[in-house]
Amino acid sequence: MTTMVQESDVRRHELAGFLRSRRERITPEQVGLPRGRRRRTPGLRREEVAQLSAVGVTWYTWLEQARDIQVSPQVLDAIARALLLDPSERSHLFALSGIADPAPGTPCPTVTPALRQVLEQLEPIPACIMNSRYDILAYNRTYGRLFCDLDSLPREDLNCMILAFTNDGWRAAVADLADATRMMAARFRASMAEHLAEPAWKALLARLESASPEFREVWARHEVVGQGGRTKYIHNAHVGLLHLEHNNLWLGPAAGPRLVSYVPLDDDSRERLEKLQALAVAGVSP
Structure with a gap:
């Protein structure tokens, strides 16, 4: 009984800390609220x-104070939406609460409907929304x-680090793979500096270290590189070699979610991307 009580207490304090950390990372502008002058x-x-979240202020305060209170799945769902939690963070929230997620998908x-429309309008330029943990949202x-x-992969594999170090199809498409994966690991280390204690980051790191000897080798170098655009060559299985410029457009004031695009650098690459778009519309996969 004592062990169960201790475990429950630890979970409540972990939950309280997690909620505070998520709340402090969101600006009023991101959720449509005025900033005001005295913030x-x-x-x-x-x-x-x-x-x-449409809950009482006192109740939510108690939740952040790790009070022993009852929490419903519906309220947790509302809080997850209010805090703009991504799928990994949402899963962590429900795990800490010991409650099954009523809507795991x-x-x-x-990723608002407007952002999804932006992604569609960018076609044939390849584009995605990605967080700082390299999850493809x-x-x-x-x-x-x-x-x-990507449509054939399980959601837990939609992460560029996982794909770059473990997915044969993804790896075959990347020109100069060794340099590309080394740079990705260096960028991942730089991004992780602000998230060292967060379970979702630690779980991703553990998965990479377990699945890829190559990752373990480059991770041990302790290299750090900041985010930035650069040119890439990609060998697409259907349309051939593509010469593209990788760009990041940050969607908030902090280094969080960003829109990633690959702009063609020559006429041949643009024509091949148009062909790839047509194949994607037709449902043809690499």
């Missing part, structure tokens, strides 16, 4: 999260066929 709290205030709130049809057939 001292980083991110959202507790009362703003309560308002967005819920789309990430960060949404993508257009051309991006879905650029490296491999």
Whole structure:
């Protein structure tokens, strides 16, 4: 009995810390609220999260104080949406609460209908929405066929680090693979500096270390590189060699979700992307 009580207490404190960290990373503008002149709290205030979640301020405050209170799946779902949790963060929220997620396939709130329309309008330019952990949150049809057939993969594999180090199709498409994976590991290390204690990041790192000897080797170098655009050559299985420029468009004031696009650098690459888009519309996969 004592062990169960201790475990419950640990879970509540982990949940409280997790909620605070998510709340402090969201700006009022991201959720359609005015900033005001006297804001001292980083991110959202507790009362703003309560308002967005349609729960009482006192109740939400108790939740962040690790009080022993009952939480329903519906309320957790509302809080997850208010805090713009991505699928990994949402899963972690329900795991800490010891409650089954009533809607495990819920789309990430960060990817609004307007952003999905932007992805579609960019065709035939391949584009996706990605978070700083390299989870692919949404993508257009051309991006879905650029490296491999993303539609055929389970959701837990839709992560560029996992794909770059473990997916044969993705790896075959990347020119100069050794340099590309080394740079990705260096960027991942730089991004992870602000998330060292977060379970979703630690779980991804553990999975990479377990699945890929190559990742273990490059990770041991402790190289760090910041985010930035650069040119890439990609060997697509259907349309051949593509010369593209990789670009990041940040969707918030912090280094969080970003729109990633691959712009063709010559006429041949543009024509081949148009052909790839047509193949994607027809349902042909690499």
